[in-house]
Amino acid sequence: MELGKVEKLIKKYEEGKTSLAEEQQIKNYFSHHDVPAHLEPYGWMFNYTAAAKTETFHREIPPVGKSQKKNxxxxxxxxxxxxxxxxxxxQEKDNNSGLNKMGMTSEQEMAYNQAKQTLLMVSGYMNEGKEELVYIKEFNKTANKYINLK
Structure with missing residues (x-):
């Protein structure tokens, strides 16, 4: 096959416009001819795909012996x-963590409860302040309308 014809077929192949017969011609060219240096990458690609079609996968399951069953x-x-x-x-840790011998909660648990109450109180105040920000958003929208008109 001529070098010019092969180059045209490769260009067609890259565009995805070749038929199966034309692709077979390209594969035959690269498998049976001495390939020029500028077409070597295509030769590797077509030879690889031809070799990959012949490969098969065989899965071997190792037998399970008595020693593995014992393991x-x-x-x-x-x-x-x-x-x-x-x-x-x-369970032992859970039984001892809540109450000490006198029926009182531990200092760590009291500190945790106090911190929890404080954070809930702060969260409440933050949420109240957040409600007031709605008016600022409306003010910004109106101001942006007038700024964009100028």
Whole structure:
């Protein structure tokens, strides 16, 4: 095939206007001929796609033996024991955290409740101040109308 014809087919290929027969001609050219230096990247592309079509995927599932089943058994037993210990420790911590021996709340919990009340009060005042900002927005809209008219 002539070099000029190949270049025209490649240009057509890049525009997406080639037929399957024309694409096959291009693939045959790059697989059977000595390719000029300026067309080498196209040769690599067409040769790669031709090679990729022949590749297949074979998934091999390894057999599960008795030793692996025993490992799963021991791992599940160990996980159950760790989970039971974690639940026991969490319940003990939960029982002791709320009240001390005299039935009083701890200092940390009292400080947390006080901070929570203070923040709620501040939030209330901030929300009251925010309501007044609606009037400023309306004023800005009106001012912008008059500024844009000039």
């Amino acid at each position: 799963y058994l021991w791992m599940s037993i160990a996980a159950t024991i760790v989970l039971a210990i974690g639940i026991f420790i969490y």
